[in-house]
Amino acid sequence: MNENVIKIAPSILAADFGRLAEQVEAAQAAGADWIHIDIMDGRFVPNITMGPLVVEAVAKAASIPLDVHLMIVEPERYIQRFADSGASSISVHVEACRHLHRALGQITEAGCRAGVALNPHTPAAAISEIVEMVQIINVMTVNPGFGGQQFIKSTLSKIRSLRKRVNQLGADIHIEVDGGVTGATIGAALSAGASVAIAGTCVFQHDNGIAAGIAELRRAAAKAAHVEDKY
Ligand code: DX5
């Protein structure tokens, strides 16, 4: 993997839902690598968003991978349903799974890439026993539940230690940063070892449109690729 090329995964949480297909098509045309879909249940997080029907609709509009982030309690009950809806990868939260090992096995069996997500307070060590079962680690850089929040800088050291572990394993595991990713923060995340930047507000609510939002992230990431990790 070329660590200097970060993947951009726009989060449709910040999109205009009345024109969702059109906005997803625009993000794809502007070079988005994946589409990130935030599923919230009003239990694990204090917000309710969308379900499998929306994933199905996005699958019709996009041909790039759909990265489904489950912020729900008992996610194992819905893994198959989201896989059937067109998810390419499914991430479950460490904090939401009583039987994380089993849930990750279910995702793989359903034919998706398995992901594990960590809240800002959850240490990297929480996934040390299952890291070899996943293809994606989602490091939450805000408290999950809402778009448009501030990037929590203290999560950068966790990204760095996970990057070290992944490199030691020599495994093909993506490290995602999720929340508060903008032109001002993507560089630090990339330098710390992230390989996928999830961005909602910065892409779908950019003053100059979706393509400009993605371009801004790419520009900032390209600059950062030449700068030392300063955190
Ligand atoms: C937060 C979600 C994020 C969110 C990111 O719970 O997991 O994916 O949509 O949105 P921004 O980029 O606006 O912080």
Ligand code: ZN
């Ligand atoms: Zn997310």
